[in-house]
Amino acid sequence: MPLTPRTLNNCEALDGQDPLAGLRAQFSLPEGVIYLDGNSLGPLPLATPGRIAQTLNEEWGKGLITSWNTAGWLDLPQQVGDKIARLIGAHPGEVVAADSTSINLYKILSAALNIAADDPRRTAIVSERGNFPTDLYIAQSLCRDRGLTLHLVERDELDAALRDDVAVLMLTHVDYRTGTMHDMAALCAQAHEAGMLTVWDLAHSAGAVPVDLHAAGADFAVGCGYKYLNGGPGAPAFLWMNPRHADRIRQPLTGWWGHAAPFAFTTDYIPAAGVNGFQSGTPSILGLAALDCGLDTLLAAEGLGGMVALRRKSLALTSLFMALVQERLQGHGFAIATPADETRRGSQVSLTRAEGAWAIMQALIERGVIGDFRAGDGKHQHDILRFGFAPLYIGHADVWQAVDQLHQVMQSGQWREARFAQRHAVT
Numbered sequence: 225m226p227l228t229p230r231t232l233n234n235c236e237a238l239d240g241q242d243p244l245a246g247l248r249a250q251f252s253l254p255e256g257v258i259y260l261d262g263n264s265l266g267p268l269p270l271a272t273p274g275r276i277a278q279t280l281n282e283e284w285g286k287g288l289i290t291s292w293n294t295a296g297w298l299d300l301p302q303q304v305g306d307k308i309a310r311l312i313g314a315h316p317g318e319v320v321a322a323d324s325t326s327i328n329l330y331k332i333l334s335a336a337l338n339i340a341a342d343d344p345r346r347t348a349i350v351s352e353r354g355n356f357p358t359d360l361y362i363a364q365s366l367c368r369d370r371g372l373t374l375h376l377v378e379r380d381e382l383d384a385a386l387r388d389d390v391a392v393l394m395l396t397h398v399d400y401r402t403g404t405m406h407d408m409a410a411l412c413a414q415a416h417e418a419g420m421l422t423v424w425d426l427a428h429s430a431g432a433v434p435v436d437l438h439a440a441g442a443d444f445a446v447g448c449g450y451k452y453l454n455g456g457p458g459a460p461a462f463l464w465m466n467p468r469h470a471d472r473i474r475q476p477l478t479g480w481w482g483h484a485a486p487f488a489f490t491t492d493y494i495p496a497a498g499v500n501g502f503q504s505g506t507p508s509i510l511g512l513a514a515l516d517c518g519l520d521t522l523l524a525a526e527g528l529g530g531m532v533a534l535r536r537k538s539l540a541l542t543s544l545f546m547a548l549v550q551e552r553l554q555g556h557g558f559a560i561a562t563p564a565d566e567t568r569r570g571s572q573v574s575l576t577r578a579e580g581a582w583a584i585m586q587a588l589i590e591r592g593v594i595g596d597f598r599a600g601d602g603k604h605q606h607d608i609l610r611f612g613f614a615p616l617y618i619g620h621a622d623v624w625q626a627v628d629q630l631h632q633v634m635q636s637g638q639w640r641e642a643r644f645a646q647r648h649a650v651t
């Protein structure tokens with residue numbers, strides 16, 4: 225990156241030459257805020273309020289129930305799914321937007337276990353000990369009900385864990401705590417070699433890094449609508465199945481919306497073809513309308529190089545942040561938990577500190593730099609300050625300003641003020 229010294233002037237010059245800089249105008253971001261938490265909740269696209277108003281006032285208000293047919297409500301889960309497909313290397317018709325990531329994972333993981341049950345020796349799910357808790361809780365439930373074992377290992381123990389008693393390898397592609405990214409293609413190849421299926425959680429990947437599910441040879445994937453896809457709080461999630469499994473799928477939540485003919489009202493369940501059979505109940509049209517607008521903010525980059533260009537900028541931003549932290553925050557007790565290796569990094573950078581991470585983040589938020597906090601665990605004993613860099617609306621100068629504010633918080637000792645110790649329910 226041609227940026228030495230790393231000054232605010234140079235950062236502004238880079239932003240001035242950035243072909244993606246105009247994409248920020250798609251968002252309603254409060255003045256004076258540097259938003260580094262799009263990895264948790266993406267910001268509001270300017271188009272969303274109008275679209276929601278249209279859905280409420282015209283489609284629901286005037287069209288009433290006819291809007292299922294006349295306003296395209298019926299097809300929205302697939303239409304939105306097709307937009308997501310463009311971001312994750314899936315084909316049209318292979319992705320459906322529905323439910324939450326947790327519920328989709330339950331359905332997908334269960335379907336994968338049903339396929340794997342053909343070989344009764346395969347009695348384990350392998351995952352990482354530090355995987356996102358909901359993934360582990362869902363897997364625990366399925367293992368309990370089916371008499372299977374959930375084998376949790378550290379990242380560097382995965383190779384050894386892929387044995388012939390494993391039914392499914394279930395991983396989150398980009399780690400929510402550290403931003404570390406797996407080599408999906410290599411792990412899929414290894415897993416298939418050992419005869420197991422792969423299930424991927426793309427919560428921190430879709431819209432954040434280029435994903436190519438087909439090229440990687442993945443089997444199943446789920447992901448989240450409210451993070452990098454900017455779909456709004458509690459937005460519908462999505463799921464994908466490799467079509468090679470289409471004929472063997474049996475999912476557990478066989479609601480009428482996943483029926484081949486929901487409005488035939490037959491007594492017996494007949495699954496809809498392909499990924500549509502993974503739907504369960506009536507979709508949230510308001511949620512899908514908002515997610516559709518969020519996806520448009522990413523697809524607006526397609527003419528500018530798409531996810532490849534967004535990735536290039538994201539790496540420039542995360543590299544800059546790490547370099548500035550090393551340059552300006554030496555001696556303040558921070559360590560960088562995110563890999564320096566660009567091929568192993570998502571679109572966030574996590575800093576750890578032995579004490580005070582919560583208070584430091586609160587002091588930073590008060591100054592308009594919004595990241596978030598994650599408590600340490602058995603492996604990461606120190607608490608984490610997370611900073612997400614969404615290249616759609618973050619620039620190099622934002623990165624510089626964020627580190628400058630962090631430097632001021634530390635130099636002044638402001639974070640030690642008692643009010644910053646006050647904990648909130650959502651971190």
Ligand SMILES: Cc1ncc(COP(=O)(O)O)c(C=O)c1O
Nearest residue numbers: 324325326356358396400425427
């Ligand atoms: C990796 C991962 N999976 C799943 C989720 C959330 O799932 P849900 O949308 O069901 O709450 C999160 C939320 O932060 C996450 O980080």
